[in-house]
């Protein structure tokens with residue numbers, strides 16, 4: 429520990445700033461500073477600390493806005509104190525490797541507002557996060573490129589390959605209908621399943637409302653069954669189920685896999701079951 | 707890598723909001739700088755967009771999260787990805803800042819000032835060499851704007867000079883940062899230029915900020931046209947050394963009319979083309 433750690437503390441913890449002002453010896457102990465290191469901090473004019481503390485919050489605000497623009501706009505309009513409270517209370521943590529560009533802060537905001545704002549706005553925030561997460565997911569983009577580059581899929585529910593949901597697809601369920609538009613705090617209370625599909629280029633993600641039957645069918649496309657087995661496992665009217673499966677295959681929501689590599693991917697994939705986000 | 711770098715001319719910091727300007731006025735933009743982290747771990751379609759830009763302009767990745775000033779080595783995953791990115795777009799060089807942005811426990815998310823000691827400078831020089839070797843292209847280090855002026859043994863200029871003593875990297879001199887720091891902390895920007903090795907400056911950043919009023923600090927906002935003071939610093943720098951590239955940085959208050967940005971780009975290009983004053987030919991009498 430040294431000057432950098434102590435400076436980071438002073439810039440993110442009110443307690444450390446107070447210590448620097450009122451009890452520098454305690455700050456020195458906390459961060460194991462030498463006398464010379466403490467002098468570097470204690471000799472800096474206080475105004476600079478205040479300006480930089482504000483900038484730390486501004487940077488956090490910019491980061492969450494880049495991920496969740498509509499949610500943040502709604503919070504700014506309807507819950508400014510709550511948003512300010514989040515910015516003041518959140519100390520960002522370094523994320524290793526790819527995490528340097530990740531959505532940690534946006535995830536924290538979504539968790540933070542849960543229970544503090546209307547259930548509608550909370551649902552909307554989760555929806556917006558789900559969309560941006562899919563947009564930035566490299567596997568999903570890879571699947572979207574593969575869909576663009578390959579010819580029309582082999583449909584026909586009698587195909588031989590095991591079926592899995594494309595890495596370009598996520599299914600999420602909400603208590604509110606997040607697809608209708610309008611004010612995020614006033615969405616209709618209506619259980620809604622949404623299929624998000626990553627495309628190549630713009631728009632990166634399209635959202636489709638889907639029924640319970642589709643959700644349950646997709647859950648069975650987990651890489652362990654071929655089409656006939658999926659239809660059998662789904663139960664109900666076999667003809668209708670097979671037709672629905674064909675439509676999902678034609679839309680490249682569901683893919684037939686045969687190769688070892690594909691099977692491994694489907695095992696790693698977390699997109700085959702709907703995430704409960706409402 | 708201590709040799710002179712390729713002359714890129716007058717460039718613009720690429721932001722999504724400026725895509726239209728870049729598309730319509732490509733002839734007045736010599737090169738682009740992109741934020742490294744916007745593309746580093748990005749999905750393939752975004753990387754493809756970057757590739758298209760790189761097909762039309764020289765593109766330089768400019769990082770904000772390397773945190774070369776943090777204790778320990780630069781993250782290997784980050785460095786590998788950076789090397790791949792630089793290679794993919796055939797970047798003439800890449801850059802980041804003389805600062806730290808995080809400790810082991812805290813991500814500040816901003817460019818924070820380092821304790822300016824000889825030990826830290828030496829360590830930074832060593833790490834900068836290592837980064838440059840790992841990426842395989844010239845690495846430029848940029849001076850930051852800092853509001854906390856740590857009471858350190860070295861001035862900022864002495865610290866930068868010391869870092870440069872210990873590596874063969876180049877400098878990205880942000881003249882707007884220099885102007886703001888000089889005013890906020892009360893030092894002479896020309897004295898700063900006397901101390902740093904100006905011959906190592908390979909690129910300049912030009913931007914406008916927010917002037918402090920009534921004793922407040924001036925802020926580095928990248929949200930306004932380049933002020934006269936910064937142009938004067940550019941003239942001063944160019945009277946001392948040739949610089950291969952300038953770049954206009956704009957991160958907010960994007961003007962509806964691109965004329966302002968384009969005028970700054972043209973003005974920087976004209977400055978770069980003007981013969982050096984020290985050769986006695988600044989007024990065109992050569």
Ligand SMILES: [Fe+2]
Pocket residue numbers: 848880883911955
């Ligand atoms: Fe800069």
